[in-house]
Amino acid sequence: MQHTGKTDISHDILLSAYRRMKTIRTFENRLHEDFKAGIVPGFTHLYAGQESVAVGICSHLTDQDQIASTHRGHGHCIAKGVDVMAMMKEIHGRQGGICKGKGGSMHIADLSKGMLGANGILGAGAPLACGAALADRLEGKGHVAVVFGGDGGVNEGAVLESMNLASVWKLPLMFVVENNGYAQSTPQHRTTSVSSYEDRARGFGMPAVTVDGLDFFAVYRAAGELIARMRAGGGPVLLECRTVRFYGHFEGDTQRYRPAGDVKNAWEERDCLRRFAQTSGLSPAELEAVDRDVEQLVNASVQEALKAPHPALNELHDGVYVSY
Amino acid sequence: MTRHVSLKSAINEALDQEMARDPKLLIFGQDTAGGVDAGGETDTWGGVLGVTRGLYTRYGDRVIDAPPTEMAYVGAAVGAALSGFPVVAEVPFIDFMGVCFDQLLNQAAKMRYMFGGTAEIPLVVRTMVGAGINGAAQHSQMLTAMFTHIPGLKVVCPSTPHDAKGLMIEAIRDRGPVIFCEPKYLYETTGPVAEAPYAIPFGQAHLAREGHDVSIVTYGPMVPRALEAATQLAETGIEADVIDLRTLSPLDIATVLKSVQKTGRLVAADEAHPRCNMATDIVAQVTRQCFTSLKAAPQMVSAPHTPVPFSPVLEKAYIPGAEQIMAAVTRIMA
Numbered sequence: 044m045q046h047t048g049k050t051d052i053s054h055d056i057l058l059s060a061y062r063r064m065k066t067i068r069t070f071e072n073r074l075h076e077d078f079k080a081g082i083v084p085g086f087t088h089l090y091a092g093q094e095s096v097a098v099g100i101c102s103h104l105t106d107q108d109q110i111a112s113t114h115r116g117h118g119h120c121i122a123k124g125v126d127v128m129a130m131m132k133e134i135h136g137r138q139g140g141i142c143k144g145k146g147g148s149m150h151i152a153d154l155s156k157g158m159l160g161a162n163g164i165l166g167a168g169a170p171l172a173c174g175a176a177l178a179d180r181l182e183g184k185g186h187v188a189v190v191f192g193g194d195g196g197v198n199e200g201a202v203l204e205s206m207n208l209a210s211v212w213k214l215p216l217m218f219v220v221e222n223n224g225y226a227q228s229t230p231q232h233r234t235t236s237v238s239s240y241e242d243r244a245r246g247f248g249m250p251a252v253t254v255d256g257l258d259f260f261a262v263y264r265a266a267g268e269l270i271a272r273m274r275a276g277g278g279p280v281l282l283e284c285r286t287v288r289f290y291g292h293f294e295g296d297t298q299r300y301r302p303a304g305d306v307k308n309a310w311e312e313r314d315c316l317r318r319f320a321q322t323s324g325l326s327p328a329e330l331e332a333v334d335r336d337v338e339q340l341v342n343a344s345v346q347e348a349l350k351a352p353h354p355a356l357n358e359l360h361d362g363v364y365v366s367y
Numbered sequence: 368m369t370r371h372v373s374l375k376s377a378i379n380e381a382l383d384q385e386m387a388r389d390p391k392l393l394i395f396g397q398d399t400a401g402g403v404d405a406g407g408e409t410d411t412w413g414g415v416l417g418v419t420r421g422l423y424t425r426y427g428d429r430v431i432d433a434p435p436t437e438m439a440y441v442g443a444a445v446g447a448a449l450s451g452f453p454v455v456a457e458v459p460f461i462d463f464m465g466v467c468f469d470q471l472l473n474q475a476a477k478m479r480y481m482f483g484g485t486a487e488i489p490l491v492v493r494t495m496v497g498a499g500i501n502g503a504a505q506h507s508q509m510l511t512a513m514f515t516h517i518p519g520l521k522v523v524c525p526s527t528p529h530d531a532k533g534l535m536i537e538a539i540r541d542r543g544p545v546i547f548c549e550p551k552y553l554y555e556t557t558g559p560v561a562e563a564p565y566a567i568p569f570g571q572a573h574l575a576r577e578g579h580d581v582s583i584v585t586y587g588p589m590v591p592r593a594l595e596a597a598t599q600l601a602e603t604g605i606e607a608d609v610i611d612l613r614t615l616s617p618l619d620i621a622t623v624l625k626s627v628q629k630t631g632r633l634v635a636a637d638e639a640h641p642r643c644n645m646a647t648d649i650v651a652q653v654t655r656q657c658f659t660s661l662k663a664a665p666q667m668v669s670a671p672h673t674p675v676p677f678s679p680v681l682e683k684a685y686i687p688g689a690e691q692i693m694a695a696v697t698r699i700m701a
């Protein structure tokens with residue numbers, strides 16, 4: 044399916060989409076620097092390069108639509124409207140973090156925004172999203188669920204079982220394959236038995252579409268059609284977005300397994316944000332205003348996070364059970 | 368009104384009454400109804416051993432037959448519960464938990480904590496435990512301790528029809544995930560059960576028999592064996608407290624300690640393998656917390672460290688029974 048160039052998308056949506064994509068990029072670039080500087084605890088997986096996927100899809104979703112994310116979840120969170128200040132505090136493990144500092148980068152969730160959590164277990168979000176989609180179907184209000192997965196992770200049994208379950212239960216659930224070409228360091232052709240995930244979807248009786256994931260407009264248009272189909276009771280769908288990972292699997296990954304020039308080429312020639320800026324029709328002044336806002340927001344989020352107190356030690360025991 | 372019903376019927380009644388009370392409550396499982404759309408009669412099974420029979424007929428599409436893919440439908444139960452629909456999901460045998468373990472270990476158990484205390488997951492996973500029906504190595508295990516180990520899960524294992532009904536209702540009304548272990552060997556045993564709905568709070572052990580010489584602490588299918596042992600011991604002049612833990616997480620250790628402070632002797636029994644089971648846990652806690660009350664070294668009764676054998680003769684030798692409990696009591700009284 045080819046969808047390129049400017050569309051009839053409203054100015055407000057375009058501006059909001061750019062703001063979210065730019066926020067993700069700036070947030071991730073900053074984390075990359077701060078991780079190198081040694082001020083971010085734990086380990087983290089950056090979403091930079093794939094912004095047009097999360098934002099192209101989540102632009103169609105409301106807070107009542109739910110998403111299940113992956114270990115590479117910051118982009119999905121920001122695209123779904125999770126508070127950036129609280130996210131940064133969470134990644135630094137501080138008070139005021141969206142999960143009180145108890146989850147960290149791999150477990151950011153905001154149920155009030157329909158964000159069911161990043162996930163440290165590959166493929167584990169798919170069964171959860173089936174349940175969310177079942178709840179949507181039973182409520183009958185046209186809400187839908189979306190589960191994201193990478194080209195490696197969607198080979199997990201949990202995802203394949205979930206594709207079958209979603210089909211037999213006719214769930215309003217979209218499986219998004221973010222195909223960035225690598226499962227950690229292993230190239231896609233060595234992890235996946237088919238070259239197109241559309242073949243997988245066909246095997247489970249669900250329609251599928253493949254798009255250039257670097258083209259916001261292609262993602263936005265395809266996702267819009269598929270989500271509308273789900274809202275009307277059409278059952279599950281799959282959307283494969285061919286995209287690119289700017290940074291390593293995790294921070295500290297040297298990426299020497301990638302062909303010479305591949306990473307440089309990604310930044311210079313395959314940048315979804317630059318492509319959006321060139322084709323969106325938004326004026327340079329509008330884009331620059333967003334850039335300045337976002338830079339300030341991310342800077343402030345880091346300053347606030349580093350100033351925020353660590354969790355009180357009695358927090359250790361809280362939140363295991365509703366009651367015990 | 369109180370009638371005598373089987374443990375299996377008591378669970379069915381609890382599910383039925385809660386389905387009637389809460390119109391959002393769902394039931395998932397394999398063959399939960401059985402044979403829906405197969406062309407013949409529907410609702411012929413009610414799960415593999417018939418616990419949910421009749422519920423599809425009464426509650427229709429809220430009783431959902433899932434494909435035999437435990438990972439997907441248990442995970443979907445977690446997701447639906449998180450999204451406001453409480454679910455009772457059946458994993459037929461606890462032995463099958465390996466297939467869906469991630470969804471319980473890493474998802475259901477941890478979400479509330481990882482998400483800063485915001486998530487509620489009103490989920491019950493019903494599953495059958497224990498040996499005694501020639502189910503062999505993959506349909507007979509007593510893996511309760513594995514789940515007890517995990518923060519965020521509650522673990523229940525009733526021994527009587529009365530407790531099974533009250534604990535199931537409590538489990539359904541709980542706002543977090545509960546692993547409800549049903550001793551299939553006791554499914555057909557009968558006992559008095561009140562017809563009106565009632566809930567038994569978690570973390571309250573039941574003193575099933577009162578004595579003063581020794582405390583026998585156990586749960587689930589070992590309770591009737593402990594009571595049988597206690598009856599026989601009484602004939603030799605030894606009077607035992609028999610404590611039925613009822614819930615393994617939370618654990619009512621206070622009732623155990625109080626009993627041991629009275630008797631000075633502890634026999635802890637679990638049908639599970641002998642390492643890191645409920646008996647070892649009870650002995651450790653008692654030894655640490657009331658060492659000076661002990662008149663003799665605590666004794667443990669467990670199955671051997673082997674898979675459950677198929678041969679009926681070997682299986683009988685595998686399952687710890689009243690005889691092993693009596694032998695342990697004899698050792699500790701010596």
